[in-house]
Amino acid sequence: MSPIELEQNDFLANVHTILEKTGLPPHYLEIELTENVLMKNMEILLKILHDLESMGIKLAMDDFGSGFSNFRYLSELPIHTLKIDCSLTSQVLIGRDAVIVTSIIKIGHSLGLEVVAEGVETAEVIEFLRENDCHTVQGYYFSKPLEFYQVPEFVLGN
Secondary structure (H helix, E strand, O other), X not given: OOHHHHHOXXXXXXXXXXXXXXXXXXXXXXXXXXXXXHHOOHHHHHHHXXXXXXXXXXXXXXXEOOOOOOHHHHHHOOOOEEEEOHHHHOOOOOOOHHHHHHHHHHHHHHOOOEEEEOOOOOHHXXXXXXXXXXXXXXXXXXXXXXXXXXXXXXXXXX
């Protein structure tokens, strides 16, 4: 969600209406927020995020590590998932990014969060992440982005 969407007065009502119309149980919905959302009014944001959580919706911090990551947000926000930015995972086998990614994984797990590595493209990166207890990944290693109608065929392997 963008900051503009979250700031709309009817945002929560719209989410509730969409859930009712689609019949989707709220616990199957995960809303992703980027760090730039946090640069806005934190008090208002916290209320909205707590309201979403109370509806049963899961929240993810997307692209963590891409900006001026503030670990303080991780303890204040009602997020369930921490997604490590692909700029870090793509360079994890080179230089100091391995230390940063490993630290993010450990902190995320210590806070009880699911940790997802984005932008995974090689078996070597998969192995590094596995060795460091990051078991959920996204990236071209498995598949390029799919249209919704392609997902069942991909999952079933047909």
